[in-house]
Amino acid sequence: MGTKVKLKVWRGDGGAGDLVDYEVEANEGEVVLDVLHRLQATQAGDLAVRWNCKAGKCGSCSVEINGMPRLACMTRMSLFEPEETITVTPMRAFPVIRDLVTDVTFNYEKARQVPSFTPDPAIGLGEFRMQQVDVERSQEFRKCIECFLCQNVCHVIRDHEENMPAYAGPRFLMRIAELEMHPADTADRAKAAQDEFGLGLCNITKCCTEVCPENIHITDNALIPLKERVVSRKYDPLVWLGSKIPRRR
Amino acid sequence: MADIERLPYDVVVIGAGGSGLRAAIEARLAGKRTAVISKSLFGKAHTVMAEGGCAAAMGNVNPNDNWMVHFRDTMRGGKFLNTWRMAELHAKEAPDRVWELEAWGALFDRTKDGKISQRNFGGHEYPRLAHVGDRTGLEMIRTLQQKVVALQQEDGREYGDPEAMIKVFAETTITRLIKDGDAIAGAFGYIRESGQFVLFEAPAVVLATGGIGKTFKVTSNSWEYTGDGHALALLAGAKLMNMEFVQFHPTHMVWPLSVRGLLVTESVRGDGGVLRNSEGKRFMFGYVPDVFRAQYAETEEEADRWYSDPDHNRRPPELLPRDEVARANNAEVKAGRGSPHGGVFLDIASRLPADEILRRLPSMYHQFKELADVDITKEPMEVGPAQHYVMGGVEVDPDSGESCVPGLFAAGEVSGGMHGSNRLGGNSLSDLLVFGRRAGMGAAEYVDALGDKRPVAGDGDVAAAQAEALAPFERAVGENPYTVHSELQQTMSDLVGIIRKEAEIKTALSELEKLRERTVVVRAEGGPAYNPGWHLALDLRNIVLIAECVARAALERQESRGGHTRDDYPAMSPEWRKVNLMCSLASDENGQRIVVSKQPMLPMREDLLELFDRGELKKYLTEEELPPEAAAAGLPATGQPAAQAAAQQPPAREETH
Numbered sequence: 001m002g003t004k005v006k007l008k009v010w011r012g013d014g015g016a017g018d019l020v021d022y023e024v025e026a027n028e029g030e031v032v033l034d035v036l037h038r039l040q041a042t043q044a045g046d047l048a049v050r051w052n053c054k055a056g057k058c059g060s061c062s063v064e065i066n067g068m069p070r071l072a073c074m075t076r077m078s079l080f081e082p083e084e085t086i087t088v089t090p091m092r093a094f095p096v097i098r099d100l101v102t103d104v105t106f107n108y109e110k111a112r113q114v115p116s117f118t119p120d121p122a123i124g125l126g127e128f129r130m131q132q133v134d135v136e137r138s139q140e141f142r143k144c145i146e147c148f149l150c151q152n153v154c155h156v157i158r159d160h161e162e163n164m165p166a167y168a169g170p171r172f173l174m175r176i177a178e179l180e181m182h183p184a185d186t187a188d189r190a191k192a193a194q195d196e197f198g199l200g201l202c203n204i205t206k207c208c209t210e211v212c213p214e215n216i217h218i219t220d221n222a223l224i225p226l227k228e229r230v231v232s233r234k235y236d237p238l239v240w241l242g243s244k245i246p247r248r249r
Numbered sequence: 250m251a252d253i254e255r256l257p258y259d260v261v262v263i264g265a266g267g268s269g270l271r272a273a274i275e276a277r278l279a280g281k282r283t284a285v286i287s288k289s290l291f292g293k294a295h296t297v298m299a300e301g302g303c304a305a306a307m308g309n310v311n312p313n314d315n316w317m318v319h320f321r322d323t324m325r326g327g328k329f330l331n332t333w334r335m336a337e338l339h340a341k342e343a344p345d346r347v348w349e350l351e352a353w354g355a356l357f358d359r360t361k362d363g364k365i366s367q368r369n370f371g372g373h374e375y376p377r378l379a380h381v382g383d384r385t386g387l388e389m390i391r392t393l394q395q396k397v398v399a400l401q402q403e404d405g406r407e408y409g410d411p412e413a414m415i416k417v418f419a420e421t422t423i424t425r426l427i428k429d430g431d432a433i434a435g436a437f438g439y440i441r442e443s444g445q446f447v448l449f450e451a452p453a454v455v456l457a458t459g460g461i462g463k464t465f466k467v468t469s470n471s472w473e474y475t476g477d478g479h480a481l482a483l484l485a486g487a488k489l490m491n492m493e494f495v496q497f498h499p500t501h502m503v504w505p506l507s508v509r510g511l512l513v514t515e516s517v518r519g520d521g522g523v524l525r526n527s528e529g530k531r532f533m534f535g536y537v538p539d540v541f542r543a544q545y546a547e548t549e550e551e552a553d554r555w556y557s558d559p560d561h562n563r564r565p566p567e568l569l570p571r572d573e574v575a576r577a578n579n580a581e582v583k584a585g586r587g588s589p590h591g592g593v594f595l596d597i598a599s600r601l602p603a604d605e606i607l608r609r610l611p612s613m614y615h616q617f618k619e620l621a622d623v624d625i626t627k628e629p630m631e632v633g634p635a636q637h638y639v640m641g642g643v644e645v646d647p648d649s650g651e652s653c654v655p656g657l658f659a660a661g662e663v664s665g666g667m668h669g670s671n672r673l674g675g676n677s678l679s680d681l682l683v684f685g686r687r688a689g690m691g692a693a694e695y696v697d698a699l700g701d702k703r704p705v706a707g708d709g710d711v712a713a714a715q716a717e718a719l720a721p722f723e724r725a726v727g728e729n730p731y732t733v734h735s736e737l738q739q740t741m742s743d744l745v746g747i748i749r750k751e752a753e754i755k756t757a758l759s760e761l762e763k764l765r766e767r768t769v770v771v772r773a774e775g776g777p778a779y780n781p782g783w784h785l786a787l788d789l790r791n792i793v794l795i796a797e798c799v800a801r802a803a804l805e806r807q808e809s810r811g812g813h814t815r816d817d818y819p820a821m822s823p824e825w826r827k828v829n830l831m832c833s834l835a836s837d838e839n840g841q842r843i844v845v846s847k848q849p850m851l852p853m854r855e856d857l858l859e860l861f862d863r864g865e866l867k868k869y870l871t872e873e874e875l876p877p878e879a880a881a882a883g884l885p886a887t888g889q890p891a892a893q894a895a896a897q898q899p900p901a902r903e904e905t906h
Contacts, residue, residue, distance in 0.1 A: 030506075041735075049781065050290070055512070101442075131363055142356060143387075145297070145387065
């Protein structure tokens with residue numbers, strides 16, 4: 001069978017908790033989630049770990065491994081030195097429910113604030129015509145598995161809880177960019193991105209892009225272009241002038 | 250029972266995958282207050298794992314496609330055991346359901362003229378699967394999730410509360426359905442985060458809980474797939490049909506062990522990938538069964554020509570229905586021609602340029618690169634069969650999704666009949682949409698018809714459900730649920746797996762009897778808040794019940810068909826085709842027992858029967874069931890006249906309620 005690995009796992013609930021040491025068997029080719037499961041099955045039956053597909057497709061098992069936000073199911077044990085102690089803690093930006101499970105309600109609340117897809121109501125079923133090159137921009141953002149690692153790592157909220165009400169975070173700013181670039185969406189979303197969802201707070205440090213398990217170019221392809229649209233709307237002198245001239249009825 | 254939260258609703262949908270969300274949307278659109286119970290977080294359901302696509306005869310890539318061709322393919326794939334009315338509704342309504350997703354914001358891959366692109370898949374005569382690379386399920390679940398949110402935004406504007414009409418209960422599990430007399434009165438369960446017990450008081454419940462994968466050891470299914478809906482239905486008095494039919498999808502990762510069972514999409518083969526054994530031979534040419542001989546290529550040259558000229562060549566045998574390919578893979582390994590880690594080779598690297606592989610199969614590239622250090626643009630994958638889907642499920646009325654228990658509906662994988670003995674790839678996502686919508690509609694109509702006379706959940710039943718749920722905590726000593734579960738999975742994989750025989754199934758049944766006794770004494774340590782050990786202890790009841798259904802039905806059916814292969818009865822029997830095997834729960838002095846009974850298949854409607862030529866029907870039906878010789882006279886033996894005529898007509902968009 002395999003070798004023993006040393007783990008430190010955060011155990012506790014919202015109120016209090018601590019890192020607890022364990023020694024667990026690990027086999028060739030395994031990922032951190034396998035080892036957590038073995039820990040559950042053999043030593044800690046009530047260890048709370050959120051997971052689902054174990055294939056990097058559902059985004060449930062987000063945790064921090066040696067301080068790095070990661071999916072436990074896609075983090076291979078071979079990444080670590082044989083003698084290394086692996087520390088697994090819950091995502092820091094969200095309140096802990098128990099052990100490695102956090103309360104991610106914040107994200108579902110933000111999702112509900114983003115105005116939904118708004119197509120032209122005159123287009124009937126099966127009548128949409130879009131070119132592949134045009135759908136590809138938004139398709140990249142729709143690869144998002146909502147693991148919320150980008151939300152967790154973004155320093156705008158990771159270190160400043162007070163920003164949470166005014167800031168949607170990379171995931172939902174990207175959702176706005178996705179709709180803004182959707183070939184069949186008719187709503188104008190740039191102004192709200194800035195005024196209601198806190199796009200201005202993002203100072204493009206690219207931490208979100210770095211932790212994205214789907215390798216989505218969140219900063220370069222979603223946030224920066226969205227900022228550009230805001231800027232051209234706000235500061236372009238012609239657009240500014242146009243907005244000051246009243247329309248004739 | 251002061252510590253049980255009571256929540257009144259019109260419709261409760263158990264399950265938040267494709268069929269559950271589609272059902273909930275429909276019930277809400279019909280004006281019903283709807284609760285969606287999600288075992289995981291909202292948007293994580295097993296539907297996200299679907300890769301290849303959603304089958305719908307839109308005819309965007311090949312204009313010859315229409316519902317009749319799709320219906321025919323579905324019946325062939327299911328070896329004619331399908332509930333034909335379901336296959337008919339499915340084929341007719343799937344295009345509208347896909348287009349509806351597009352109107353809700355889904356972004357499928359496109360054809361050159363800007364329509365939804367469609368890809369080839371096993372058993373489908375034409376390119377038929379709407380897709381987004383190899384992450385179609387994610388697109389579908391996200392679109393449905395976002396549609397629910399859109400409805401909540403409307404409700405927020407209208408009622409001041411976005412959850413006034415449709416609310417998602419994330420990380421919540423139902424452990425019992427509560428009845429008033431014969432009819433559904435509610436659903437009892439717990440909220441994972443706190444362990445809080447809840448009673449949803451509702452006259453209509455839609456089961457949309459998916460499958461039973463965690464009954465088997467090597468499975469592509471997630472932890473949620475513990476047969477909850479199947480078991481809830483059984484315990485509530487509904488019948489499960491054809492539970493012996495379990496799909497072993499032919500291609501999953503076999504190495505490293507940690508990811509054994511991780512799905513490798515059929516799109517790899519749809520896009521040109523081929524299967525080879527250790528001798529480098531494309532072995533599928535040797536495994537084309539008689540019933541499919543006319544439609545599949547006999548040489549590699551012809552098979553390869555098909556990708557560019559499908560009208561003048563026959564399909565490559567790698568695109569046979571899944572049951573055939575899974576058995577072939579299994580046989581090659583058994584014959585000693587497998588890959589180093591006990592699979593066969595799936596080769597796309599030598600078939601497509603690297604950039605094309607990356608564009609069409611990005612998740613597969615990612616999955617192999619990150620988890621196995623294999624670059625699929627340079628080397629072949631090692632793949633083998635794993636449990637993937639269950640064709641059997643709750644017997645429902647095809648049009649409304651209602652079971653034999655008033656107020657209990659089912660849709661998606663938990664329901665039975667649609668796919669017969671074997672599901673075609675791509676027919677699952679469309680099944681979820683078509684029958685999710687129908688079950689939502691059916692539930693809403695049922696609630697309307699009830700008026701004010703709503704069933705009431707009795708205190709005694711609710712107290713019993715609570716006591717059952719708390720029992721694992723109350724045992725001072727007891728077995729570890731993880732151990733019992735893992736032994737059960739091993740038993741089922743070893744003895745009621747891809748190839749079955751009488752003696753082994755009998756051994757499995759006696760093992761299951763022992764496991765059932767152990768299940769009722771498992772113990773959970775810790776408390777009720779987010780405690781996976783406790784959750785598994787409760788899920789075990791369902792897993793054991795369903796495992797027994799699969800084993801009992803598998804013992805009964807003495808033939809081989811689709812997802813049920815009997816080593817001791819290798820042939821397909823027309824007599825058995827007329828039989829649905831029904832599992833139900835009966836009580837006697839020894840407690841509750843699974844009973845299997847035979848129910849005759851309803852004869853297929855004449856106009857549907859006419860879509861096939863008599864020569865083909867003869868391979869499946871008994872002499873008495875065949876249409877009279879005269880009606881089929883003058884038809885070429887291998888031709889498909891009805892379908893060819895049908896192809897000339899515009900796609901039928903018959904309005905069904």
